[in-house]
Amino acid sequence: MFTKKSCIGVIGSGAMGSGIxxxxxxxxxxxxxxxxxxxxxxxxxxxxxxxxxxxVEKQKITEKHSDAIIKNTNFTSELNNFKECDLxxxxxxxxxxxxxxLFSELEKIVSETCxxxxxxxxxxxxxxxxxxxxPERVIGVHFFNPxxxxxxxxxxxxxxxxxxxxxxxxxxxxxxxxxxxxxxxxPGFIVNRVARSFYGEALRxxxxxxxxxxxxxWAMKEVGGFKMGPFELMDLIGHDVNYVVTETVWKQxxxxxxxxxxxxxxxxxxxxxxxxxxxxxxxxxxxxxxxxEPTKNKELAIQIxxxxxxxxxxxxxxxxxxxxxxxxxxxxxxxxxVNYPKGLLKWADDLGVKEVLxxxxxxxxLYGEDRYRPSLLLKFMGTNSKRFY
Ligand SMILES: NC(=O)c1ccc[n+]([C@@H]2O[C@H](COP(=O)([O-])OP(=O)(O)OC[C@H]3O[C@@H](n4cnc5c(N)ncnc54)[C@H](O)[C@@H]3O)[C@@H](O)[C@H]2O)c1
Numbered sequence: 608m609f610t611k612k613s614c615i616g617v618i619g620s621g622a623m624g625s626g627i628x629x630x631x632x633x634x635x636x637x638x639x640x641x642x643x644x645x646x647x648x649x650x651x652x653x654x655x656x657x658x659x660x661x662x663v664e665k666q667k668i669t670e671k672h673s674d675a676i677i678k679n680t681n682f683t684s685e686l687n688n689f690k691e692c693d694l695x696x697x698x699x700x701x702x703x704x705x706x707x708x709l710f711s712e713l714e715k716i717v718s719e720t721c722x723x724x725x726x727x728x729x730x731x732x733x734x735x736x737x738x739x740x741x742p743e744r745v746i747g748v749h750f751f752n753p754x755x756x757x758x759x760x761x762x763x764x765x766x767x768x769x770x771x772x773x774x775x776x777x778x779x780x781x782x783x784x785x786x787x788x789x790x791x792x793x794p795g796f797i798v799n800r801v802a803r804s805f806y807g808e809a810l811r812x813x814x815x816x817x818x819x820x821x822x823x824x825w826a827m828k829e830v831g832g833f834k835m836g837p838f839e840l841m842d843l844i845g846h847d848v849n850y851v852v853t854e855t856v857w858k859q860x861x862x863x864x865x866x867x868x869x870x871x872x873x874x875x876x877x878x879x880x881x882x883x884x885x886x887x888x889x890x891x892x893x894x895x896x897x898x899x900e901p902t903k904n905k906e907l908a909i910q911i912x913x914x915x916x917x918x919x920x921x922x923x924x925x926x927x928x929x930x931x932x933x934x935x936x937x938x939x940x941x942x943x944x945v946n947y948p949k950g951l952l953k954w955a956d957d958l959g960v961k962e963v964l965x966x967x968x969x970x971x972x973l974y975g976e977d978r979y980r981p982s983l984l985l986k987f988m989g990t991n992s993k994r995f996y
Contacts, residue, residue, distance in 0.1 A: 608775040609693060611635050616692035616717075618642075618709065620651035620682070623726050624698035626754030629655055631696075632679040633668075634783040639681045639688050643699075652682050658755070689716050694776065696748055698726040706730065707738035714739045722772055724748045728799060729855045732765035732792045742767035746776055749796060750785075751944050758786045759944035761796045786943045788936035794859035797932050797940040799852055801951065803866050804918035806849065809837035809911075810869035818902070818911055820889050825901035826908035831916060832948040838889040842882035846875045864978040865922070916954065917966040921982050923951035928984035934995050952995040955988075964989030 615631040617624045620642035628640040628651075642648040659673040668676075681688065689695060695713060697706065710723060717723070723745045725735050736745035747763030760780050764773045777787045790796040795803065809823050818826070824836020841849050850872045857866035875881070875888055882888030890898060923937050932940070938950020955963050964985050971979040981989075988995070 608771070609779040612637075613693040613779070614639070614691045616641070616689040616695035618686075618695065618697045618713075619699035619726075620648050621698065622752060623750060623754055624696075625651040625654055626752070627696055627698060627726065627750055628680060629658065629676070629755050630750075630783055630785070632676045633672075635675075635679070637679055637681070639683055639692060641683050641686055641689070645684060648682050648684060655680060686712065686716055689713065689721075690718070692717055692721055694722045694724065694779065696724050696726055701727060701729065703730050703734060706735050710735060710745070711738045714741070720744075722746065722776055724776065726750055729795065729852060729859075731794075732763050733767065736765040736767055743769040744772055746773055747792065747796070748776065748780060749790075751798070757944065758784075759798070759940060760785045760787045761790045761798065761940065761944070762787050763790050763792050763796055765792050786939060788932060788940045790936070790940075791929075791931040793929070793931050795852070795856040797926060797937055798944040800856060800931075801919065801922045801926055801937065801941060802945055803853055803856060804922050805915060806837050806841055806853065806872075807866065807869065808915045808918045810871060812911060812914065813838075814869060814871060818907060819899065821899040821901040822904075822907065823911055825903065826911040827915065829903075829905075830908050830912035834946055834948075837915070841872070842888035842890055842892075845882045845884055846872055846888060847881050850876050864976060865918075867978065913966050914970065916951075916958070917963050917970070918979075920951050920955045920958075920963050921967055921985055924955075924982035924985040924988070927952070928982055955985075956994045956996055960985065960988045960994065961990075961992060
């Protein structure tokens with residue numbers, strides 16, 4: 608269905624759209640990129656040139672390849688230029704009504720066979736697809752930031768998506784050197800759902816006064832081998848983004864306490880303490896400020912790690928149990944989308960599924976909160992001494 612000659616359209620030339628366009632043009636496709644804001648389009652053009660220049664300097668690509676990528680990329684303020692596109696990837700503002708309006712406009716411009724896709728992080732693909740006459744040609748393709756560097760792309764069929772279109776789009780994006788996983792159209796798909804516990808349980812441990820933020824961050828790096836601790840990572844992502852994703856996932860899951868946001872993070876957002884980008888979040892990044900030291904207590908660190916990893920594994924289990932994705936795809940998603948040192952189900956095998964279940968059972972008994980209920984799959988695997996791999 609798609610070939611090297613397929614023409615790719617990208618709508619939205621912000622952080623994600625510009626990266627996605629670069630990926631497609633680098634793979635040799637003719638690309639059209641559109642934005643409703645002329646200065647955003649101009650900025651994306653300059654950024655592409657600068658990014659390619661750096662790659663040439665680092666000898667990652669040749670000058671000739673760089674010229675070809677620039678030639679392949681057509682910046683346009685005319686949506687009519689999308690007539691020739693075989694696949695359109697939308698990466699505009701995260702707003703359902705605005706996306707629906709765009710898709711219904713787009714449908715009148717593109718050919719009958721053009722595949723329409725969205726890079727949405729948190730909206731339902733099915734709801735976006737409901738705005739067009741042929742929802743079978745609409746799917747989700749969720750790239751990670753920065754799209755040029757992060758290998759993972761979640762492929763999300765909507766309820767009405769054509770299976771062949773899903774498979775062919777997956778194949779095309781694989782051919783761009785990306786690692787694709789398929790996820791059911793559910794809140795947060797795989798990564799933005801499973802990763803919630805990394806932040807949520809760390810916040811809860813801190814809220815209860817079990818450990819301070821520096822100690823929790825140190826524990827996850829020291830015992831778990833994570834590149835960054837949860838508080839450092841939340842500060843890097845920005846609380847405007849991280850808190851909003853948590854709240855959106857929580858609301859979409861009908862207020863399931865497993866995804867409940869933390870008041871402490873909401874207060875940071877309200878104060879404008881957005882993290883690194885604003886100079887202050889959980890940590891203070893202003894010049895001259897002293898970073899807090901962790902309490903390097905190995906026993907406490909293991910306790911913290913066991914609790915957070917058990918919650919992460921539990922969510923990974925539920926994602927598999929509810930047929931949102933396969934165990935292999937859940938593990939690939941977390942290692943390739945958010946750089947976890949190990950897939951969570953592989954981690955469960957290594958730690959002992961029975962032990963992980965034991966940790967959750969203890970939490971469930973202690974707190975009596977639904978938040979700590981073990982997934983049925985974890986229960987089954989743990990009580991029958993089974994392994995995922
Ligand atoms: N930033 C991330 O980390 C990330 C990761 C994965 C997915 N996403 C998703 O990708 C999408 C884009 O996010 P972003 O971070 O690139 O946003 P961004 O704000 O950097 O860019 C959005 C661009 O869309 C343009 N735009 C807005 N409305 C438009 C319209 N109606 N028609 C044409 N252009 C329009 C804006 O001018 C802007 O240039 C969102 O759906 C977001 O949820 C973001």
